[in-house]
Amino acid sequence: MNKSRHQEIINTAAHLFKEKGYNAVSMRDLASKLDIKAASLYNHISSKQEILAAIVLEVAQEFTYHINTIFPEKSSTQEKLEAIIQNHIEITLRMTDKLACMNNDWVHLQAENKEKYRHLRNAYEDKFRAILKEGKEKGEIKDVDLEIIVFSFLATLRTLYLWYTKKTSVEVEILQRDLPKTLLDGIIS
Amino acid sequence: MNKSRHQEIINTAAHLFKEKGYNAVSMRDLASKLDIKAASLYNHISSKQEILAAIVLEVAQEFTYHINTIFPEKSSTQEKLEAIIQNHIEITLRMTDKLACMNNDWVHLQAENKEKYRHLRNAYEDKFRAILKEGKEKGEIKDVDLEIIVFSFLATLRTLYLWYTKKTSVEVEILQRDLPKTLLDGIIS
DNA sequence: AACAAGCGCTAACAATCGTTAGTTTTGGCA
């Protein structure tokens, strides 16, 4: 039940891109999934590249928006990090296909759009870094190389969609309960 | 300084596949990087698909081999996990391009080769799971959902090559020192 | 009843793809 044909095309594209990758999905593949001919797509979109940009930038902006809602001062570093983890889980559930597509296919964006994406992603990472840095200065976080924390957190959070495709959605509560534990407190008892 | 032209082709292909993805690299691209014509490639390899399979399966077998060298009984769970982390770091450094290619492009393998890869990967994950399970039974590991640990560890370890391209190789010792800490003991002080 | 817009269609384009056939060049060994 899509609002417009435009959105329907983008959603279907995201689904196909997730499975096969941007370059392996032809406009004819996409059209056939929608039970129309490839040329008919161009009544709704202007190019294949535009579809990719719409998908990637939508998700990237979603992340940007959410990290900016996290209070700068009030809560503890731990609470902030937990909020970020919950954001990732929530977005992963809500827009699985588009998120997977963003992760795998942003490389295929052309000049301006690729730069826009890179900018959004860097801004997100910088926000994340800043939270960790503050936490380290306050002594709430261990003395471990900061970039390694950034990397290992985001590596896990960004690829949650891989986990979600394998498991049933019943186990989401377990993910929400145990993923923060694992990332924040480790696994050694 | 490659042993044979065959290896040189595969190494160059891995490099290009890493940057642009399997489908975005044409045989003409590959040939031109080697200063020859596309048709000349076929004196050394039989198809583009064969190149991909060689790359992906080589790396997958490397991982399989290494996890089988980890003692089943002797060492503690922590030591085993540290050994696995070191393996991932070492392989990431030694065959960055091929590893990246495996992670991104295994989807484009055809039937038999894709199945071979899936089998190797599943076997690796099972070994990893078994180590964790044993650790949990011995009480060496926290009572956290096992699949979440598997996922978050492997998500980080498999994408180390992303980190490596950004940072200088000088910081590898820091990675070897702090990544195990981060993954095993968490970041909250 | 006439019109316009939305949305599908067929047909075709130029470009590029992986790959093959057949030929020439190269370089090391007899």
Add this chain to the structure above:
DNA sequence: TGCCAAAACTAACGATTGTTAGCGCTTGTT
């Protein structure tokens, strides 16, 4: 020097790619 195999080349193939042009049907509004 002459030979042979390895490895380069040119030319071309059929298929597929993203995209455009132009046409026709449907539907709701004037």
